[in-house]
Amino acid sequence: MRIAIVCIAIFIFSLIFPSIGQADPQVSGRNAVLIEQSTGRVLFEKQAHDKESIASITKIMTAIIAIESGKMQEKAKASRKAIYTEGSSIYLEQGEKMTIKDLVYGLMLRSGNDAAVAISEHIGGSEEGFVYLMNQKAKWLGMDNTHFDNPHGLDSENHYSTAYDMAILMSYAMKNETFQDITGSQTYLSENRTYSWKNKNKLLTQFYEYCTGGKTGYTKKTGRTLVSSAQKDGVNLIAVTLDAPDDWRDHISMFEWGFDNYNMETIAEEEPISYRFSQDTEAKSGYIQHEITYPLRDEEVSQVTNQLYILENAKQREEQIIGKNVFYLNGKQIAETNILQEDHGQDINHQSIIESFLSALQEVTGVSATW
Structure with missing residues (x-):
């Protein structure tokens, strides 16, 4: 009887004082992070900045460098070093020539370590040269707690990253349409094979309908690692787990929690604004870019605030940017956009309308028009 009364009391209390949002997701991974793709906002984290071994999720960096090299249609020749690289393989034969495009598919879908070495030797001139490119790219992306020692992710004391850094890398890579196509492919048939490669990412192929891509990883020392992306109702999320025995469930749990608790809200629109330098001065006009x-x-x-920063000589400036509109959440800056002179804003809007019209005219008539 006492238990029943307690349960009823809890139920009534939950109706009167409903909890805001849900409890943080429970994950099996030693390290984890969930971010929103376009802004990089961290929605959930668990020891996300600890340096750890990362296994084959390394290949996200190998893939994006290969894609951005502009050499996707070139053929790489598989070296003896490539074919004898231990671990997962697409079974290249020594001397076999395969396009970089096919190698990248083999890299991402089947996690081919031989493909990783073949790519690195062709694009970097050597595996060491390619690793240099990987570390330069990591530095450029702000992956401050990352160091690569190889293009495939086999264990090495000098090969490590963090859950957060790998999320930043995936966020960057997903801006590339070719990478999106590759990581989002369930199967792929290489010109050199009579059978298709099936993607090892079971979130994409079996378990989660909103998954848009990702990369698996595993070594005995490192455990299971996973990077994945998902999209639902206009929200794009990226999840990373390191050393996670139940990683498929971890990622689904994080994604569902993220989708349930966050929406993409418009906090600024392209529109005219008015501002004053003081209450005694007349209102002036600008345009949010x-x-x-x-x-x-x-x-x-309701907790988002903003502050306009307008240059005092804005009216005399020839440049179109006259200030910034900065947005804060609980006192922390989260975003900003330029303020343009009103005539510039109108010119840009007018120009974009004309350009759209001319583009549509060209599609219909096949004749290029200028103005």
Whole structure:
């Protein structure tokens, strides 16, 4: 009887005082992070900045460098070193020539270590030369706690990253349409094979309908590692787990929690604004350059504030940018956009309308038009 009364009391209390949002997701991984793709906002983290071995999720970096090299249609020749690289393989034969494009598919879908070495030797001139490119790219992306020692992710004391850094890498890579196509492919048939490669990412192929891509990894020392992306109702999320025995469930749990708790809210629109330098001066006009959306919980929407920063000599400036509109959440800056002189804003809007019309005219008539 006492238990029943307690249960009823808890139920009534939950109706009167409903909890805001849900409890953080429970993950098996030693390290984990969930971010929103376009802004990089961290929605959930668990020891996300600890340096750890990462295994084959390394290949995300190998793939994006290969794609950006502009050599996807070139053929790489498989060396003896490539074919004898231990671990997962697409079974290249020594001397076999395969396009970089096919090798990247083999790299991402089947996690071919031989493909990783073949790519690195062709694009970097040597595996060491390619690793240099990987570390330069990591530095450029702000992956401050990352160091690569090889293009495939086999264990090495000098090969490590963090859950957060790998999320930043995946966020960058997913801006590339070719990478999106490759990581989002369930199967692929190489010109050199009579059978298709099936993607090892079971979130994509079996378990989660909103998954858009990712990369698996495993070594005995490192455990299971996983990077994945998902999209639902206009929200794009990236999840990373390191040393996670139940990683498929971890990622689904993080994604569902993220989708349930956050929406992409518009906090700024492209529109005219008025501003004053003081209450005694007349109102002046400007134009917000870009629309800004940001992932927010329902209760956070009203907590977003903004501050206009206008240059005092704005009216005399010839440049179109006269200031910034900066947005804050609980005192922390989360986004900003330029303020343009009003005539510049109108000119840009007018120009974009004309350009859209001319583009549509060209599609219909096949004749290029200028103005």
